[in-house]
Amino acid sequence: MVKSMRHMCLNERAVIKAVAANRELGRRIRDMGLVPGTEVLIVGRAPLQDPVALRLKGFTLTLRNSEADHITVEMEG
Numbered sequence: 325m326v327k328s329m330r331h332m333c334l335n336e337r338a339v340i341k342a343v344a345a346n347r348e349l350g351r352r353i354r355d356m357g358l359v360p361g362t363e364v365l366i367v368g369r370a371p372l373q374d375p376v377a378l379r380l381k382g383f384t385l386t387l388r389n390s391e392a393d394h395i396t397v398e399m400e401g
Contacts, residue, residue: 325399329392332366332376338397339363345394357381358395 332338340362343353357380358364367384368377375386 326396327399329364329378329387329395329397330376330389332364332397332399334366334369337363337365337400339400340395341398342396343394344396345391349391349394353391353394356385356387357383358385358387363400364397 326341329338329340340358340360342360343350343358345353362380365379366376367379370376374389376389376392377384377386379385
């Protein structure tokens, strides 16, 4: 199943398939390690669901929903 990273739930794992952001935002997202083929795990969400905390490549990263909207993931399982 393919969906936007924004719609992932707590403790879900997925693999990044595409980053649709362009220019500065796209570069910044990729610089954070969010590139196609990377496995991510949702480890937390703020009380209002924004931002989201995710685990990848041995570190934890927080991402705004407006940024997560640009990342397409394929769910594991």
